[in-house]
Amino acid sequence: MIKIENLTKIFDTPNGPVTAADQISMEVPEGEICVLLGPSGCGKTTTLKMINRIIPSTSGRVLINGEDTTGLNTVDLRRNIGYVIQQIGLFPNMTIEENIAIVPKLLGWPAARYKARAIELLDMVALDPSTFLKRYPRELSGGQQQRIGVARALAADPPVMLMDEPFGAIDPINREVIQDEFLKMQQALRKTIMFVSHDIDEAVKMANKIAIFRGGRLVQYDTPDDILAHPKNEFVENFVGDDRALKRLRLVQVSHVMEPRPPHVQPGDSLQTALQRMEQHGYSHAILMVNDRKQPVGYVAKSICQTLQGYCGEHYIGLKACVKPQDDLRKVASLMFNHDATWLPCVDENGVLAGQVTQRGITHHLGATYRKSSSADAALSPAPAVSA
Incomplete structure (x- = not known):
């Protein structure tokens, strides 16, 4: 124009x-x-x-x-x-x-x-x-x-x-x-x-x-x-x-780094089930808990699952924050710092679980640009001489 x-x-x-x-x-x-x-x-x-x-x-x-x-x-x-x-x-x-x-x-x-x-x-x-x-x-x-x-x-x-x-x-x-x-x-x-x-x-x-x-x-x-x-x-x-x-x-919007369909539990699941899902997916600290409408309500700590018996609904810790897919990562970072969190659940307009965003996912996304640049520079550089 x-x-x-x-x-x-x-x-x-x-x-x-x-x-x-x-x-x-x-x-x-x-x-x-x-x-x-x-x-x-x-x-x-x-x-x-x-x-x-x-x-x-x-x-x-x-x-x-x-x-x-x-x-x-x-x-x-x-x-x-x-x-x-x-x-x-x-x-x-x-x-x-x-x-x-x-x-x-x-x-x-x-x-x-x-x-x-x-x-x-x-x-x-x-x-x-x-x-x-x-x-x-x-x-x-x-x-x-x-x-x-x-x-x-x-x-x-x-x-x-x-x-x-x-x-x-x-x-x-x-x-x-x-x-x-x-x-x-x-x-x-x-x-x-x-x-x-x-x-x-x-x-x-x-x-x-x-x-x-x-x-x-x-x-x-x-x-x-x-x-x-x-x-x-x-x-x-x-x-x-x-x-x-x-x-x-x-x-960057949350939707660009969000992990869709993250593992989760419901209040009626046992702590043993929660522990198994954490170990299955490599979760070292906690797993998300949702209610019967698939809305995040809290998380269950791995340490609780390892020491107690019972159900997730009896031992969960309430969520302090959620984000939406259209939020930018600056808001996410601010919430993570405020609540000493390394991940946050993502919800849609109805509060239903859409995914989760992690510090590691954010770092990986931002770093991808620099990795691509380094790869391009390497491709343009002349090949080193090879001695006989």
């Missing part, structure tokens, strides 16, 4: 020309989010603003849906690109409804249509239209104003959105909520989005692709997982941080 070819911007300054963006080339597929990252002055915001010509490029070109935008009228170009900035930029003398309807009005939409669109978008950003439609920006919190900024950018249903640190000025709790709401919208709307951020954690959470800039150049353009697992050079490695392996936990 967005294709950038050799995009360059050179500013004339009293001290001579300064290259802010140097031969930037990249593509953003339709329906994906690309986050531009890098230190201050690296060229990411300049690159973003050249797409809708807030900053004119020195050379290179931008294509949107295959069309070269160089010859397009600037006003028409911007009306077809949603734009969200950190400062939000709502007009203080206009109601929320009027702010959202600005571009649809300019495009000649009838009043009934743009009013309905404002109501639809307020619902979409989780703000009650009956409460907020006639309010003014000064009557809203910063987080609510930022939601309106996103709604306004979506008003005319543009295929492309540009976002310049849109959540950077919001407190961490509200930022997390708004990010989650935005990702829900994106699942339904499938916009093509370029997004400037300074926060690697935000980029990992939001992006399909991450572009890392340095000194006006594009250093690495890849998926979040590949950037974290295989930083191109020392600069990228330092930029993403020493905890990059932990950051990867956010990218």
Whole structure:
């Protein structure tokens, strides 16, 4: 949807020309989010603003849906690109409804249509239209104003959105909520989005692709997982941080590492049966217990089975936590640390056992990327000389 070819911007300054963006080339597929990252002055915001010509490029070109935008009228170009900035930029003398309807009005939409669109978008950003439609920006919190900024950018249903640190000025709790709401919208709307951020954690959470800039150049353009697992050079490695392996936990859902149909017992099974199943499957500490609806309710410790007689329902220990297949591994790791656990049961929406996730399974999954990389490097290396 967005294709950038050799995009360059050179500013004339009293001290001579300064290259802010140097031969930037990249593509953003339709329906994906690309986050531009890098230190201050690296060229990411300049690159973003050249797409809708807030900053004119020195050379290179931008294509949107295959069309070269160089010859397009600037006003028409911007009306077809949603734009969200950190400062939000709502007009203080206009109601929320009027702010959202600005571009649809300019495009000649009838009043009934743009009013309905404002109501639809307020619902979409989780703000009650009956409460907020006639309010003014000064009557809203910063987080609510930022939601309106996103709604306004979506008003005319543009295929492309540009976002310049849109959540950077919001407190961490509200930022997390708004990010989650935005990702829900994106699942339904499938916009093509370029997004400037300074926060690697935000980029990992939001992006399909991450572009890392340095000194006006594009250093690495890849998926979040590949950037974290295989930083191109020392600069990228330092930029993403020493905890990059932990950051990867956010990218993996439980369903990707879950062991389906784990061994388990029921309250009416004997402790001897539980012990036999543990030994059969190589379990050294405990086995899961489910009720008659196949819902996990606790576990039976191996030490109990080895020393007592009776039934599992008389000697089980209650569960402290469960996870769902759609949860990410960061949540799993946090629960494991909080409860001193090495495994957790996974349940579906009805609480029925779906599988289990283990520390060993998580480690194996994350390590697979590095093992594949090592194998590929070995395959590319020349074979050692063999002496006669």
